[in-house]
Amino acid sequence: MTKSALQIARAAYQPKLPKALQGPVSAKEGAATQSVGDQAKIKELFPNTYGLPVIEFVAGEAQKQEPINVGVILSGGQAPGGHNVISGLFDGVKSINPESKLYGFILGPGGLVDHNYMELTSDIIDEYRNTGGFDIIGSGRTKLEKEEQFEKGIEILRQLGIKALVIIGGDDSNTNACVLAEYYAAKKYGVQVIGCPKTIDGDLKNEQIETSFGFDTACKTYSELIGNIQRDCNSARKYWHFIKLMGRSASHIALECALQTQPNICLVSEEVEAKGMSLDDVVNYIADIVAARAAEGNNFGTVLIPEGLIEFIPAIKKLIRELNEVLTDPATGEPREFESADAQIAFVKKSIAKDNRAVLESLPEDVARQLCLDRDPHGNVQVSLIETEKLLSRMVAKKLKETHRAPKFSTQHHFFGYEGRCAAPSNYDADYCYSLGFNASRLIAAGKTGYMSIIRNTTAPAAEWIAGGVPITMMMNIERRNGADKPVIRKALVELDGAPFKFFAAHRDEWAKQTSYVYPGPIQYFGPTEVCDQPTKTLQLEQAK
Numbered sequence: 001m002t003k004s005a006l007q008i009a010r011a012a013y014q015p016k017l018p019k020a021l022q023g024p025v026s027a028k029e030g031a032a033t034q035s036v037g038d039q040a041k042i043k044e045l046f047p048n049t050y051g052l053p054v055i056e057f058v059a060g061e062a063q064k065q066e067p068i069n070v071g072v073i074l075s076g077g078q079a080p081g082g083h084n085v086i087s088g089l090f091d092g093v094k095s096i097n098p099e100s101k102l103y104g105f106i107l108g109p110g111g112l113v114d115h116n117y118m119e120l121t122s123d124i125i126d127e128y129r130n131t132g133g134f135d136i137i138g139s140g141r142t143k144l145e146k147e148e149q150f151e152k153g154i155e156i157l158r159q160l161g162i163k164a165l166v167i168i169g170g171d172d173s174n175t176n177a178c179v180l181a182e183y184y185a186a187k188k189y190g191v192q193v194i195g196c197p198k199t200i201d202g203d204l205k206n207e208q209i210e211t212s213f214g215f216d217t218a219c220k221t222y223s224e225l226i227g228n229i230q231r232d233c234n235s236a237r238k239y240w241h242f243i244k245l246m247g248r249s250a251s252h253i254a255l256e257c258a259l260q261t262q263p264n265i266c267l268v269s270e271e272v273e274a275k276g277m278s279l280d281d282v283v284n285y286i287a288d289i290v291a292a293r294a295a296e297g298n299n300f301g302t303v304l305i306p307e308g309l310i311e312f313i314p315a316i317k318k319l320i321r322e323l324n325e326v327l328t329d330p331a332t333g334e335p336r337e338f339e340s341a342d343a344q345i346a347f348v349k350k351s352i353a354k355d356n357r358a359v360l361e362s363l364p365e366d367v368a369r370q371l372c373l374d375r376d377p378h379g380n381v382q383v384s385l386i387e388t389e390k391l392l393s394r395m396v397a398k399k400l401k402e403t404h405r406a407p408k409f410s411t412q413h414h415f416f417g418y419e420g421r422c423a424a425p426s427n428y429d430a431d432y433c434y435s436l437g438f439n440a441s442r443l444i445a446a447g448k449t450g451y452m453s454i455i456r457n458t459t460a461p462a463a464e465w466i467a468g469g470v471p472i473t474m475m476m477n478i479e480r481r482n483g484a485d486k487p488v489i490r491k492a493l494v495e496l497d498g499a500p501f502k503f504f505a506a507h508r509d510e511w512a513k514q515t516s517y518v519y520p521g522p523i524q525y526f527g528p529t530e531v532c533d534q535p536t537k538t539l540q541l542e543q544a545k
């Protein structure tokens with residue numbers, strides 16, 4: 001395999017570990033925990049894994065340990081640093097006992113069910129240290145949630161002598177990891193299940209999890225691109241760039257990129273919802289800024305749009321909720337099957353309430369079709385397929401024309417998502433991910449199950465990071481999904497009273513009027529620490545003392 005000069009140099013990078021993980025550890029247990037909501041119901045559903053204490057690893061005594069075979073799964077969308085979670089886990093299990101083995105299940109959770117796996121040896125691991133992507137074993141979006149799947153899984157786990165499974169995934173995958181942990185514990189199968197918080201979206205975070213891995217690198221990659229566009233924009237002074245950013249429902253990515261690049265406009269879905277804004281309100285907000293800049297002779301600018309925007313506009317949110325209900329078969333809880341797309345649309349139109357039908361019909365046809373047709377395997381609307389950047393610029397142009405403002409309004413459109421999901425991890429993600437994986441091996445050695453690997457205090461130097469585990473049930477509540485009440489990890493959306501949003505809100509009018517662009521440039525791996533090791537602005541603002 002031909003490697004780039006950076007890949008070769010980067011392979012030699014030794015990720016940093018928290019001091020607590022640099023030698024033998026002992027698990028310091030906190031008080032019993034409770035779920036974030038619906039305590040009685042979650043306790044009933046998870047009798048074996050509910051209420052466990054939060055764990056912090058501190059220096060302990062060296063102990064001789066038996067070899068342990070571990071399995072690992074990458075689940076869902078790619079996020080920079082996944083290979084370092086696996087290399088940290090590999091180094092961790094080998095340090096427990098060099099005879100330990102690590103098996104990777106191929107192409108996501110489906111690999112466990114289909115018995116598709118490979119042993120990860122040191123030769124393989126060394127090829128992937130500090131690289132982006134999930135290609136070492138591949139990823140997939142199969143949901144692990146049925147007993148038949150758990151039973152198929154235990155067959156191969158027994159065959160390979162695997163005593164612990166590490167699932168690297170987002171909120172849905174870690175919810176499933178928790179259900180699996182509970183199932184294997186209830187059946188006394190002797191297999192531990194540990195989760196790791198992955199997703200570029202940044203929406204798997206709470207009091208215990210500071211950030212999900214990949215968010216740092218993905219945002220830095222998009223911010224580099226936005227900065228480049230802003231330089232181009234400020235040079236030619238003739239285009240408005242509408243830039244949609246991945247992130248599923250939450251606007252963390254758009255907000256972080258705005259903090260890094262200071263664009264003229266950044267929409268935050270959570271604010272749109274809180275203010276009860278309609279699509280027309282959003283269009284007016286953009287059009288007013290375009291017109292104000294035009295009045296100053298500035299017929300150019302940048303607009304950042306979170307990909308989930310559309311589902312936060314209250315009327316559309318209500319419509320989506322009903323679509324989710326009617327498109328689920330109540331008998332099976334599975335998505336209904338249709339003969340054709342047209343049959344599905346006809347069924348939707350006849351099944352939904354009158355007011356929702358009116359909202360559906362008011363949308364441009366392509367958007368309406370999208371909303372009716374596509375779902376991911378977790379039942380979520382596939383927001384990344386909706387071209388909101390084009391929808392909004394089209395509507396802003398119309399609005400400006402109708403109101404006789406801004407004679408020159410030329411647009412360019414971009415969608416940044418896949419460009420950043422497999423970027424080589426920043427130093428932050430390289431260290432964070434390696435630590436998460438290594439730490440997972442310590443949770444396994446401590447006999448824990450139903451826990452997520454956590455590393456905290458990450459705005460401090462890596463040596464001072466705090467390593468441990470949080471019971472996954474602690475993050476759960478009951479939510480309506482696919483027409484049924486389900487125990488799930490609560491998704492973290494942008495908090496409007498949080499420091500990152502407040503900072504943005506305090507500066508956005510100035511950024512709208514003036515041209516205050518910041519050009520972050522590419523991620524740097526070698527050089528001064530203030531250039532190479534800065535955490536995200538979101539984390540810095542959240543943790544500012």
Ligand code: FBP
Pocket residue numbers: 075076077078079170171198199200201246247248307383384417421
């Ligand atoms: P995860 O929640 O699986 O980490 O997904 C991240 C993400 O990149 C979202 O931002 C985006 O909406 C989605 O994946 C796109 O999914 P796909 O890779 O299947 O196109």
